[in-house]
Amino acid sequence: MSRYTSATETDRQEMLAAIGVESIDDLFADVPEGVRLGRPLDIAPGKPEQEVFARLRDLAAKNVSAEDEISFLGAGMYDHYVPALIDSILSRSEFLTPYTPYQPEISQGGLQVMFEYQTAISELTGLPVSNASVYEGPSAVAAAGWLAHTHTKKTKFLVSESLHPHSLETLATTSAGWGTTIEMLPVVNGLTQLDEVVGDDVAAIFVGQPNFHGAIEDIAALSQFKGSALLVVQADPLTLGVLRSPGEDGVDICVGEGQTLGNRLDFGGPSFGFFAASQALLRRMPGRIAGETTDVDGRRGFVLTLQTREQHIRREKATSNICTAQALNALAGVIYLSWLGREGLVELGELLVSRTHYARETLAAIDGVELWHDQPVVREFALKLSKNAHEVVEFCSARGVNPGFAFDDNGLLVAITEQRSKADIDRLAEVLKEALA
Amino acid sequence: MSITENQLHADPSIEAHELHPQRSAVIETEQQRDHAKTIYEKSKPGRRAFVAPELDVPKHELPAKFRRAEAPKLPEIAEPEIVRHYNRLSKRNFDLDSGFYPLGSCTMKHNPKLHERVAALPGHARLHPLTNPKRAQGALELMHSLQVALGEIAGLPHVSLQPSAGSHGELAGVLVTRAYHEDRGDFRTKILTPDTAHGTNPATVTMGGYEVVKVGTNADGGVDIEDLRAKADDQVACLMLTNPNTLGVFDANIEEIAKIVHGVGATLYYDGANLNAVMGKTRPGDMGFDIVHYNLHKTFTQPHGGGGPGAGPIAVSDRIEPYITKPQVVKLEDGTFDLDFDRPKSIGRLRGFQGNFGVFVRSYAYILSLGGDGLQEASELAVLNANYLLAKLRELGVTDLLPPAYDRLCMHEFVLSGAPMKRELGLKTLDLAKRLLDHNFHPPTVYFPLLVEEALLIEPTETETKETLDAFAEAMAEILREGAEDPEIARNAPYGTPVRRLDEAGAAKRPVIRQPL
Structure with missing residues (x-):
């Protein structure tokens, strides 16, 4: 019996008797012979909770998440802090x-x-x-x-x-x-x-x-x-x-x-x-x-x-x-908007604007980096790199800094959240400089 | 504001509540009957829960022409009161963890608690969707493993996990059907749906750019074969079918149906809403279906979240495979996993990124926990529970006034008609449903399927005990007994809930859909 169902052998017998059939199979009489599976599903037998947890934990451990690196990935989803409440x-x-x-x-x-x-x-x-x-x-x-x-x-x-x-x-x-x-x-x-x-x-x-x-x-x-x-x-x-x-x-x-x-x-x-x-x-x-x-x-x-x-x-x-x-x-x-509140939404936005512009200016000062455009930005900006952007991402990631999303052979999209401090941005600049040297 | 003693006695509804005490579905304390206050009404300028990180770079201001003049009027409130507000709101909800929820077609089975823990592991929860696949091997392996298991369950080998819910999977199915036909230079205009279909089927057909043609239902509750034969022609792109259907009936003519549909070159689409009835017993692929959508939130148990999230992957046969969404998770020869974007005939993408991954984690954990044998047993017990509940309702005489729409064995759910109850007691199905709230049960789906008068669609699922089913049947019998004596009681129910019957017509006539601030 699975741990998510409760029908004991006695229950089953009583229930089948109440229905007026001999077996559970009788309940599936409408399923034509020709389309019955007639064999067990080719899926491994069920596992205890602790083993399922271990398998999922091992899979999760194979991923490099924002927990494991300094990440500037965005392009539609962003590593903001999710409050505990x-x-x-x-x-x-x-x-x-x-x-x-x-x-x-x-x-x-x-x-x-x-x-x-x-x-x-x-x-x-x-x-x-x-x-x-x-x-x-x-x-x-x-x-x-x-x-x-x-x-x-x-x-x-x-x-x-x-x-x-x-x-x-x-x-x-x-x-x-x-x-x-x-x-x-x-x-x-x-x-x-x-x-x-x-x-x-x-x-x-x-x-x-x-x-x-x-x-x-x-x-x-x-x-x-x-x-x-x-x-x-x-x-x-x-x-x-x-x-x-x-x-x-x-x-x-x-x-x-x-x-x-x-x-x-x-x-x-x-x-x-x-x-x-x-x-x-x-x-x-x-x-x-x-x-x-x-x-x-x-x-x-x-x-x-x-x-x-x-x-x-x-x-x-x-x-x-x-x-x-x-x-x-x-x-x-x-809940998040209530947590930020009327003033917090503006304060967070202003912080993003300041850090994003700081990051853009800092990175644009590196040899081999140009701005994709020079319009005002809020939380993300695009750069044109002198080297292949996919290779640059690989180079930086190997050094613990994910510099952003390579949206083009030379285009890099860099996202800033409140979880990326000035120190993180300065570290990105160092690594990017090395990558483009 | 709490209700005073005076108000209690002055208020006829509360007197009625006193007259007809029941274990109530939600209400436990008078406090829960407080006048509802929104979070905006608890706001006061200057309060806050958020403290911004220090500004560690030079201040930069946006050009004035882009800057917002007045901040959005979000609440101003500190953490303790936010928590109390939402905790209080939560107590005004009935939920699956608190009681029986036999909402037909929705498969409200238990949501294992392990699933929340594994979905929240940082390696899952903080993984960015644009992470290089080489550094997201665990996530891709999980998705690939889920694809393989789902393919085996459906008997169709190619699985796309991308669609976000059942209706989104239906749209994917209609779009791959269109791509399949048009790739052969075959431009068709119509899609067939039975009159028992979920509303999402015809709505999807319209959004897919096809005309809906309805197919009738025969005396056994299955597809009317002659009607199908008459309507199946070379303009028909697809037949969308649920089997067992929304009447809880397994269509024994499925092989004939597949033959007719394929005979005119159309595809056969399986709405997987009722897959919980047949896992390990029969497979859509073996029945002749070309395309299947799964509702992971139903069959593979996601917490329904008050209306989502879910996920609606599809599985398809070899001939449809070139057209499914991209990117597709693939296993390479070296045993590693990747995202395949190089799919020239693919319909493309139907959403951002790779789908509702958090849902995949939970459903994969469920499949690991149950295994092939456990999944089969789940379906067997779902069907056993439904048939037992129907037998118990018969034994208690409930079916005298609420007869089954089709008097035969059912699959995982069954339909009763409240027509005799309405005629003899003057009670509508709605009244019965509302009185069930006073008995601490979520009512079944009501007024669906449309072709059964005063319908109740009851799906107990496999995770309920015999004792719960007995108690529900007793409550149904009790409501009918009470209704025979005094139908007014049910007509004015519920009594013990945070609010009583609400003015839905008024809400639609003069919509107030946001708080004026």
Whole structure:
């Protein structure tokens, strides 16, 4: 008997008798002979907990994580500090083990968390509408594309060459059956170029903020040329304490990767995607949305709302197929934002700005290093190296410093978090100098 | 604000609660009935939990035109009150670790505690997804091992772990189907889904750019073969099927169905939501399916997190293999592992990085713990528990008013219809569900599948004891007994929960979806 089931031999006999069959096999009578497996699964027999732990511990030990080196890797996920209270709250079974709050009377905790989360995302993005989470960043960009296509009925997407490449690829994959096309917007010295109003066949324009190469885009300027298209910005939410909100610059949809808000790296997931939009798009939003209401006694409460958008009600006419999203990760996000608080978000952003500029100036002073662009940056910047960037990464990593992501044969993307001190940055400069000598 | 004695007596609902005391699903103390306050309402300027690291470099300011004028109005609150706020909220949730959660189609089985420990190991939790594969060998080995095990379970050898949830796996399945057909110059327009399908199936078909064509259900609860034959033509790209389906019925005609679908050149897609019924007994690949998605959060037990995270890997047959997502985890000849981006016919990527790795860690630990024999036993006991619960409900007379939609043996779940209960007692399925809350049970899935009137979809899972199933059946019987005497009690239920029935219509009519600040 497995340690996760409880049916004793006596239980089984009593249960089979109650059902009126002889054996468990009788319960599978509907499975035709021709498709029965007829042999045991070719998977090793079950192991005791301590042996499973040992196997997983040994596998984990084969990885070189941010615990083991000074890492400047970013490009979409960042090694920020995750405060202990997040581990503590997320480990509560009342948050960890329920499912989607279909029964609101016994799910007020989870529903209120969604409402608080939506409020926080709305504040960050400056947009009035947020859902309760989508899968992660790039698929959120694709979801914005679907919304834009179905809302405008138009078929062209304009994508900045500096949008995260994973977002571009995900949009291209996801839109294969929509009859849409993708055209690229050029980037010059770090910035997306758009100097006339886009055509009326354009469903949406996609830009990163900051963009993949770390540059702060002039969203207000791009917004002037959006015409009848929707302007979609993929933002890093942690920078929105210091950067103008997308909402105040005329953005229609702001999406992005939520990992920077209190979620672990986890080799790429699970994290969460956020999805915020203008009021006009409320009824086209994908995913769960919590709303405030009252119960029969007039008590304040929260429910899943506007469900007629969703697949379980609307089926083929739903605004999205999403069902399970990333509620627990979004909870980590809202706890993190409460932990940072209104002032902390700005202070952390300012610290990142100062350290990132210090790092860029320090590294740019090394022979063999040029700036990829000279635009202002918040937390990440791109360098052009005189040597192969992949080899430089290898050289530095062997010396305990992971210098960043080689996004091109000569391009290196360097990310700064509050966990990388001046001393760490100076150490990176030393190693990089050696690598390029 | 707590409820005073006076309010208690003035409040008819609480009187009703006194009249119909039950073990309540969530509420334990009066404090939990406090007026809900959000974290924003507990904020006060100047309070904080975060202390920034020292500024150890020269201060740099962004150009004014990019700088935000007013900071987002996040809460200002110190750590003790953040902790209390969320702990208090947690007590307003019902959860699987606290009680029975027979939510049909969601496979709410026990979440082993070991899994949280191994997922949190720094070598997993702090591993950056862009780490050079040479320095992420443990993670890639884990993913590869999981791919191999999942492939064996499905009987389809090629596994892509990338999709983030079941619906995302469905989208991957529709997109590889499109790529497969179009690669042969075959442009098709329709996808078939049975009328019993999960809502995600038709929604996915639309997002994949196909037209949904519904196939009917026969008297046994399986696919209506004649209807399928009539609708299967050379414009059909795929049939999406769940087997056992959402009625808990294993479609005994599966071989015939596969023949019809393949006969018109379409692919056969397996919605793996119900895979927990058949592990080690039969495999989608052996039934003739070309593509399968798994719900790792269901069958391979992830904590459901209040609505995610999950993961929805897919497995495919040889002919579909060239089209699955990239990058793909591969084992090289020297025994090391790598990410393969060189897949020219791949549909591409469906998300950032390599998928929900933290979910893979837990599911791999689960497969190691159970082994092949344990997985098979899990499915056998899931089916045993479902059939026993159905038998117990019969024995107690519950099925007189709530008959099974299909009166036969079931697989891992079964559907009851509340139509006779509604007719004879004037109680809707919703009323029964709400009264179950007062008995400390999470209700089954209600009003799904759509073709059963007043449906209840009940999935007990293998990790529940016989005693729990007995207690649930007794509660169902008790609610019907009570309803025969006084249906008003259930009509106004629940009583013992932090809030009572909520005005959902009002919430949708005048949506308040964020706090005004």
